[in-house]
Amino acid sequence: MSKQRAYKRGWKHTKKRGRETVTNCSFCGRRVPRYKTFSVTRGFRITDPVLRKELGQSAMSFAWQKMSACPSCARHRRIVRSK
Helix, strand or coil, X not given: CCCCCCCCCCCCCCCCCCCCCEEEXXXXXXXXXXXXXXXXXXXXXXXXXHHHHHHCCHHHHHHEEEEEECHHHHHHCCCCCCC
């Protein structure tokens, strides 16, 4: 039996080796080079028009978060699916 990969890696280095920026995974806390992370946007919508008008436009930006996931968390949480 041949071993298949879960997904095709399209990683490309952005800087020289040893100079890569490192970020923390939002789910497990692992330190991963930024080019290996998968970005995920999580949030919620406020559908009540009265509450939306009361909060204003500035409070709407706090409802969404940009998170980064390491490759193992991305597979576990099905952000990246097997082909």
